[in-house]
Amino acid sequence: MKFAAVVQREFQEHIRNRKLIFLLMIIFGGILMALYTEVGPTANSTNVLDPFFELFAVLCPIIGIFAAMDSVVGEKERGTLELILSKPISRLTLLYGKFVNYLIIILPLLIGELIGAYFWSQASGLSTQRWHLAMPPFSQWMAMVAILTAVAMYYTALTIFISLFAKSTAVAGLIGILFMTPAHPVGGEFLRLTGLFFGIDSFTQVPLLFRFPLSIFSKYQKFAITSPTDLAICVGSLLAITVFIMFVNGQVFDRQNVTFRL
Amino acid sequence: MSDYAIEVKNLSKHYGKLQAVDDLSFKVKKGTSFGLLGLNGAGKTTTLKMLVSLIKPNSGTAAVSGHDILKEPMEVRRRIGYVSENPSFYTRMTTIETLNYICKLLDIPAKLRKERIEKNLELVGLVNKKDNYVGEYSRGMRHRLSLAQALLSEPEVLFLDEPTLGLDPLGAKGMRDLIIKLKTSGDVTIIMSSHVLPEVEAICNDVGIFDHGKLIAQDSVENLRHTASDNMNIEVVFTHSDNNIAGVLERLPYVNYVQTENNRLIINTKTQEEIRPQLIEAIFAHNRQIVSFGIKENNLEDILFRILSRG
Numbered sequence: 001m002k003f004a005a006v007v008q009r010e011f012q013e014h015i016r017n018r019k020l021i022f023l024l025m026i027i028f029g030g031i032l033m034a035l036y037t038e039v040g041p042t043a044n045s046t047n048v049l050d051p052f053f054e055l056f057a058v059l060c061p062i063i064g065i066f067a068a069m070d071s072v073v074g075e076k077e078r079g080t081l082e083l084i085l086s087k088p089i090s091r092l093t094l095l096y097g098k099f100v101n102y103l104i105i106i107l108p109l110l111i112g113e114l115i116g117a118y119f120w121s122q123a124s125g126l127s128t129q130r131w132h133l134a135m136p137p138f139s140q141w142m143a144m145v146a147i148l149t150a151v152a153m154y155y156t157a158l159t160i161f162i163s164l165f166a167k168s169t170a171v172a173g174l175i176g177i178l179f180m181t182p183a184h185p186v187g188g189e190f191l192r193l194t195g196l197f198f199g200i201d202s203f204t205q206v207p208l209l210f211r212f213p214l215s216i217f218s219k220y221q222k223f224a225i226t227s228p229t230d231l232a233i234c235v236g237s238l239l240a241i242t243v244f245i246m247f248v249n250g251q252v253f254d255r256q257n258v259t260f261r262l
Numbered sequence: 263m264s265d266y267a268i269e270v271k272n273l274s275k276h277y278g279k280l281q282a283v284d285d286l287s288f289k290v291k292k293g294t295s296f297g298l299l300g301l302n303g304a305g306k307t308t309t310l311k312m313l314v315s316l317i318k319p320n321s322g323t324a325a326v327s328g329h330d331i332l333k334e335p336m337e338v339r340r341r342i343g344y345v346s347e348n349p350s351f352y353t354r355m356t357t358i359e360t361l362n363y364i365c366k367l368l369d370i371p372a373k374l375r376k377e378r379i380e381k382n383l384e385l386v387g388l389v390n391k392k393d394n395y396v397g398e399y400s401r402g403m404r405h406r407l408s409l410a411q412a413l414l415s416e417p418e419v420l421f422l423d424e425p426t427l428g429l430d431p432l433g434a435k436g437m438r439d440l441i442i443k444l445k446t447s448g449d450v451t452i453i454m455s456s457h458v459l460p461e462v463e464a465i466c467n468d469v470g471i472f473d474h475g476k477l478i479a480q481d482s483v484e485n486l487r488h489t490a491s492d493n494m495n496i497e498v499v500f501t502h503s504d505n506n507i508a509g510v511l512e513r514l515p516y517v518n519y520v521q522t523e524n525n526r527l528i529i530n531t532k533t534q535e536e537i538r539p540q541l542i543e544a545i546f547a548h549n550r551q552i553v554s555f556g557i558k559e560n561n562l563e564d565i566l567f568r569i570l571s572r573g
Binding site: 001002005009012013016017078079080082083084085086087088089090257 | 314315316317336337339340342344346348349350351352353354355359363364366367368369411
């Protein structure tokens with residue numbers, strides 16, 4: 001009952017502070033950008049999935065960071081943690097309740113809007129008329145959605161971790177953005193140079209076991225969309241990292257001094 | 263069953279090199295009210311926060327209502343109410359939503375919630391604000407809401423950390439009256455820290471004086487008043503003001519000093535022994551007429567400073 005109460009309160013808060021609407025608009029704006037602006041496909045693109053993935057590989061971390069950056073530090077700033085933790089509720093219930101609420105907010109919006117975008121580009125003929133490219137198979141589109149969803153969850157958990165130690169909500173957001181490097185072309189370039197150092201120029205040459213940590217890089221995520229094995233590695237790995245980070249978050253929060261006021 | 267609501271044993275807490283609470287031990291009897299006194303940084307708030315299991319001590323232990331704060335923190339929190347020095351709430355929730363949320367965290371059955379919430383809102387005078395957002399509240403109203411949420415669990419022990427801090431005189435009086443009402447109406451044990459000494463004096467049976475994380479004195483206000491004083495203040499009011507009499511009295515061997523304020527004199531003596539007859543004799547010997555004559559009790563402020571200055 002307490003877990004449900006926390007999730008309900010957090011959800012209510014996100015509606016009242018307009019965060020839910022803002023997230024909805026970020027995703028919707030991203031879709032509009034991918035479909036109607038010059039973010040469009042590159043010369044190497046085979047279908048409209050390319051511009052979508054390039055844009056959302058950066059947007060999804062931002063969504064996770066934006067949703068969770070005030071998760072713990074925000075409560076410390078406001079002093080509300082003392083109110084809640086002086087009641088018989090475990091810190092794990094509070095933290096996991098917050099995380100579940102973020103997923104409840106982010107996942108339906110992200111999955112729903114991305115699936116909607118697929119059918120909209122198909123129905124409107126945008127793909128063929130504007131870019132003269134075929135629509136990708138729906139299964140491939142869903143592979144992209146699965147990876148992006150896992151990326152958003154990973155960054156949500158990571159931002160909660162940052163929020164446990166940050167001095168303010170703004171600082172938590174900024175540090176979260178620094179952690180976005182693997183999703184950025186800089187991260188891709190780092191992977192390319194590292195590959196060159198080891199004489200590897202394709203992900204297929206990387207042993208399977210070493211592909212797990214690569215799943216945080218958008219370059220590998222893009223590769224994984226077209227390879228079922230890599231898709232499983234990428235999504236599985238991102239989910240496993242998310243679960244691990246949340247476990248660590250719980251342990252840290254349980255031992256932390258929560259009474260500081262800024 | 264123990265007779266004590268609070269039993270603290272060798273409790274210590276440090277933040278880095280700062281020793282906030284140092285080997286603290288004390289007991290508070292059930293149904294009484296205990297005041298924590300001391301200057302800023304003396305360790306009062308840290309002690310309260312350890313007792314409500316918000317922060318963990320580095321060593322030592324304590325039991326609240328018979329439950330260990332380290333081994334059974336949930337049981338402790340179920341039995342207490344806590345009003346922090348700066349009550350904070352979710353500003354986008356209404357009063358009723360806030361109290362409902364707290365009820366859920368306290369496992370109060372749904373059928374009891376409405377009645378319990380209304381009873382406490384009535385007590386703190388916020389019934390007509392129940393649908394207002396807490397963000398619209400003044401500081402005084404937040405303090406009252408804080409007391410209402412603390413009472414939802416029908417606590418055995420109520421912890422109040424500077425309950426009137428930052429309130430205007432009217433708000434402070436309202437809050438003080440509420441606490442006194444609680445003290446007299448139920449068998450709740452009240453543990454309160456405050457800088458407002460008359461407030462502590464009015465509410466608390468016993469007080470503990472904190473200094474640099476240590477409890478340097480614990481007793482009833484009356485006993486502390488007696489033990490902390492090695493001298494006495496005697497107030498004499500004359501029919502007319504007269505500066506000469508002050509000089510005469512100051513020359514007496516058992517008088518420390520004399521303060522003059524119009525026709526009123528405060529005579530500070532060197533001893534607690536009965537010297538009033540000698541004083542009256544000396545006054546009458548100079549043909550002065552007295553309107554009133556009596557011992558001026560040391561207030562808690564005098565006692566606090568006296569004990570702190572002794573170290």
